[in-house]
Amino acid sequence: MPYCELSQVTIYFNRAGSGVPVVLLHQYFGTSENWLAIFDMLRRHFDVIAPDLRAHGRSSDPGGRLTLEGFAADVAELLHRLDIREAHLVGASLGAMVAARLALSGAVNARSLVFIGPPNFAAPSTAEYTRSVIEELFPAHEDEYAHAHRALGQDHVRKRLLANFIQDGIERPREMREWAQGIELLDRPTLLMAGDNDPVAPADWLVAFTAQLPRGEVCILPRGGHFPHRTLPHLAGQVILDFLLRVERARLTD
Secondary structure (H helix, E strand, O other): OEEEEEEOOOEEEEEOOOOOOOEEEEOOOOHHHHHHHHHHOOOOEEEEEEEEEEEEEEOOOOOOOOOOHHHHHHHHHHHHHHHOEEEEEEEHHHHHHHHHHHHHHOOEEEEEEEEEEEOOOOOHHHHHHHHHHHHHHHHHHHHHHHHHHHHHOOOOHHHHHHHHHHHHHHHHHHHHHOOOOOOOOOOOOOOEEEEOOOOOOOHHHHHHHHHOOOOOOEEEOOOOOOOOOOOHHHHHHHHHHHHHHHHHHHHOOO
C-alpha cells in the first residue's frame, strides 16, 4: 500500500506516471481522491503524487492543532523520502496555501505553481463562505465527508476537522492570512484558477493578484465554484495540463 511513515505522521498517497514530478494537494475536508480525473490526465505525461494531508483521508492524525506549517512539513518530508527535490506544485484552497509555503520556504524547488481557489481572507465573501460551510455546506455534505475519512473514525470529520475549521475561522491565524506574502518575489510560472462565482477567490481579486506576479497567468472557469477541479475536472485538468506542458517546453528552449 502507498503509505509513508514520517517522523510525526503516516501519509497515504497515490503515485503514477513517469517524468517530472507533479504534486497535487487537496482542499480542507478533501482527500487525494478529489483529484482522480485530473490525476489520470496528468500521469500520462508526468510523475504524479497526490497525498492525503495529515488527519485527512487515509493519513493518520498526530493530534494537536492542524496548521498550515504542519501540513507543509509533512509534504516536504514525504517528498524528501521519495527523493523528490523539484516538482510542479498544484494546490486547491488549503492545498494552494500548502504549495505556497513549500515554495516560499525552499523545502521544494517549485518548477511551477498552480493555485486553485486560493483564499482571499480579506474579502467579506470569504467570511460569508466560512459561515456557510459551518451552517449549510458541511451539514449537507457530512455523510460524504464522513465516508471519505472513515479510516479515522465515525466522528472524526465533525469532532476533529470541523472543530479545527471553526477555530481557524474564528482566530484567523496569521500564517493563513499571510499565506501569499512574498509569492510575488518567486520567479516561477504561476497559474491562478477559480470559478467565476468563487466567493473565496473573487475574479477581480484573482486578476489583481496575478498582475503582481512576474510570470502569472489567470484562468476563470464558468460556473466552476470554489472547487473547479471537482466540478469541472476535465476542463480544469486540460488547462492545468496545457500550462505544465508549456512550462516544460519553455525550459527546454531556455
